[in-house]
Amino acid sequence: MPAFPRFREQWVRPALFFGNNFISLIGGAITSASAFVLIGFWLVDAFGHGGSRNPYIGILLDFLLPGLFLFGLALIPVGMLLRRAQLRRADKIPAAFPRIDFNDPVFRHGVDIVLVATFINFVILGTATYRGVAYMDTVSFCGQTCHVMAPEGTAYPVSTHSGVACVECHIGSGVAGYLHAKVNGTKQLIEVLRNHYPAPIMPNDMLPPASQTCLHCHRADTWIGDKILLQTTFGDDEENTPSRSLILLPVGGRALNGKLSGIHGAHLGHIEYISTDSTHQTIHYVAKTEPNGTVTEFMDTDRRTAMKGIRRTMDCTDCHNRVAHSFDTPTHAVDTSMLADAISPKLPYIHQQSVALLRATYTSPAQARTRIVDALDHYYQTRYPQVWQSNQPQIAQAAARLVAIWSQNVFPFLRVTWGTHPDNIGHDDYPGCTRCHDGSHNTASGKSIPSDCSTCHNVLSIDDTNRKQLADLGLQ
Numbered sequence: 001m002p003a004f005p006r007f008r009e010q011w012v013r014p015a016l017f018f019g020n021n022f023i024s025l026i027g028g029a030i031t032s033a034s035a036f037v038l039i040g041f042w043l044v045d046a047f048g049h050g051g052s053r054n055p056y057i058g059i060l061l062d063f064l065l066p067g068l069f070l071f072g073l074a075l076i077p078v079g080m081l082l083r084r085a086q087l088r089r090a091d092k093i094p095a096a097f098p099r100i101d102f103n104d105p106v107f108r109h110g111v112d113i114v115l116v117a118t119f120i121n122f123v124i125l126g127t128a129t130y131r132g133v134a135y136m137d138t139v140s141f142c143g144q145t146c147h148v149m150a151p152e153g154t155a156y157p158v159s160t161h162s163g164v165a166c167v168e169c170h171i172g173s174g175v176a177g178y179l180h181a182k183v184n185g186t187k188q189l190i191e192v193l194r195n196h197y198p199a200p201i202m203p204n205d206m207l208p209p210a211s212q213t214c215l216h217c218h219r220a221d222t223w224i225g226d227k228i229l230l231q232t233t234f235g236d237d238e239e240n241t242p243s244r245s246l247i248l249l250p251v252g253g254r255a256l257n258g259k260l261s262g263i264h265g266a267h268l269g270h271i272e273y274i275s276t277d278s279t280h281q282t283i284h285y286v287a288k289t290e291p292n293g294t295v296t297e298f299m300d301t302d303r304r305t306a307m308k309g310i311r312r313t314m315d316c317t318d319c320h321n322r323v324a325h326s327f328d329t330p331t332h333a334v335d336t337s338m339l340a341d342a343i344s345p346k347l348p349y350i351h352q353q354s355v356a357l358l359r360a361t362y363t364s365p366a367q368a369r370t371r372i373v374d375a376l377d378h379y380y381q382t383r384y385p386q387v388w389q390s391n392q393p394q395i396a397q398a399a400a401r402l403v404a405i406w407s408q409n410v411f412p413f414l415r416v417t418w419g420t421h422p423d424n425i426g427h428d429d430y431p432g433c434t435r436c437h438d439g440s441h442n443t444a445s446g447k448s449i450p451s452d453c454s455t456c457h458n459v460l461s462i463d464d465t466n467r468k469q470l471a472d473l474g475l476q
């Protein structure tokens, strides 16, 4: 017998004969439906529009759907083997297998079942996958579903970028960014499932450059000009004496005459640096490349030490690193709450007590709540019984505010605490600008990155308790 007819006699006909059973037919339908869905999503992905950039979609498209495909495929021989065993027991295996004949109602019936079941499976799977993909792009998936994202998920809704999806800043554009994120996302998901993830989770160098994220919405050289910053702090004395600092920041940008100036203008050229930690707090080497190609290198140590670490090109996120999820400091959080009267400045020593209570160590939010509430109440009851008598609501409100501040900034289970995620704008609470502008990053010839106060701003008043100047400006 020639090869093809023999193949048909010995394989195709028995396969169709045994395959005509419920399990195999359903298996065939699952396989074909998942194949259609997969191909559909691959096409959407390849031709761009509507393709999601979320890394976890990889789990759906690369694991779950192919898994279902294989499962359906495996059901086919299982069903066939079961049917053969059943027929063999009943001694009903025919000597010659029936021909493939579309007029044969039994055969036609099998084909009908597969077609109908494929269609139903396709609709179910397609809808489920589409909804899964859409869901994974939401902020709630990134920031809330995954408990290890709790710090960022908590800080994000109150940030200026709460309308910007996590994926906009965390996933670079193009196929490379997508693949990169997919590999990373899968790795992280496995870490979380194994309950074996880094704590705290620090920014790694996986963040795409600003050109692929921030600059989709912002223009790097927009003229911003001068900004006035007024900062109020309260003292640790009994009266919580307020003091104010007022500075004028020339943020600059590209002016109408085409010239770059100010803080933005100064860094729009090409500046590279080498840091020794993931948050880039320790910088030993900075290099500025002029438009004509000359490179000026600034170092704060000998060359060998300076060249060790992570090399980066400076961009927006080197100063604005906490625009979407910023963590506060105890002092600043208490100051802003007191300014808004959420913590009453009328309570004696409230600034000092609040900061101390926030800085204490608590193992859980529940413990923080009871300890803070009790401690503040106890303080006024024993030290200022009169104040305690007449200011119950204010004391309770202050305690509640402190508990809220603590819960938004400290996450013991992830070892995230005050200062874990430094903010690089300014220099008050963290090194910030002074990571480079500290007077000790020098060129070989001794020129340093400028560091005197007037390099970056006009200090109009500093920790001023005399309100006259501010009153003159109408800022009381």
Ligand code: HEC
Pocket: 139, 142, 143, 149, 152, 153, 156, 161, 164, 165, 166, 167, 168, 169, 170, 201, 202, 203, 204, 207, 279, 317, 320, 321, 322, 323, 324, 325, 421, 422
């Ligand atoms: C506007 C841009 C932007 C958005 C939107 C954004 N992030 Fe970030 N994210 C950043 C930047 C910039 C860093 C690096 C921070 C640094 O270097 O200190 C970062 C760092 C992180 C880190 C590392 C740990 C840390 O806090 O530094 C995590 C985790 C993270 N983001 C999660 C999220 C989640 C979850 C969302 C959505 C709820 C989100 N991000 C939205 C810009 C963004």
Ligand code: HEC
Pocket: 160, 161, 164, 168, 169, 210, 213, 214, 215, 216, 217, 218, 316, 317, 320, 323
């Ligand atoms: C999807 C668009 C979008 C992306 C992406 C985006 N921003 Fe913004 N950003 C905005 C909008 C809109 C505002 C104004 C928000 C407001 O005033 O409430 C803003 C405001 C800001 C501000 C001023 C307010 C503040 O928080 O200080 C800074 C700084 C800023 N963005 C930096 C960045 C940086 C850095 C990145 C990249 C890590 C980035 N943005 C990514 C849309 C975006």
Ligand code: HEC
Pocket: 210, 214, 218, 219, 220, 221, 224, 227, 249, 251, 263, 264, 267, 314, 315, 316, 317, 318, 319, 320, 425, 426
């Ligand atoms: C060298 C540090 C530095 C770099 C780099 C930098 N900025 Fe800024 N930017 C500042 C400072 C300082 C301010 C003013 C202080 C503030 O807003 O807290 C500011 C202010 C802003 C504002 C707020 C303007 C307003 O009206 O409130 C926006 C928006 C902004 N920057 C966007 C960007 C973008 C986009 C990039 C990247 C192209 C960038 N910045 C790079 C330091 C920097």
Ligand code: HEC
Pocket: 262, 263, 266, 267, 271, 273, 283, 286, 287, 288, 314, 318, 319, 424, 425, 426, 432, 433, 434, 435, 436, 437, 448, 449, 450, 455, 456
């Ligand atoms: C990674 C290092 C680095 C960081 C961080 C940094 N700068 Fe700079 N900055 C430089 C370098 C390098 C120059 C160019 C110095 C030169 O040309 O001599 C510069 C120049 C400037 C200038 C222009 C000075 C002049 O007189 O020409 C200003 C203003 C400035 N920076 C402000 C800031 C502010 C504000 C911050 C923080 C928000 C900051 N820088 C953070 C590296 C840095």
Ligand code: HEC
Pocket: 229, 231, 245, 246, 247, 249, 425, 426, 427, 428, 433, 434, 437, 450, 451, 452, 453, 454, 455, 456, 457, 459, 461, 462, 463
């Ligand atoms: C390399 C730039 C740079 C240098 C040098 C610098 N500052 Fe600042 N400073 C800033 C920036 C940027 C801010 C704004 C921070 C913000 O937006 O919250 C700031 C904020 C301040 C504030 C406002 C309140 C606060 O504490 O945040 C005071 C006061 C101040 N600086 C004083 C000084 C004094 C005094 C010096 C000199 C010893 C100095 N600065 C040197 C960049 C600089």
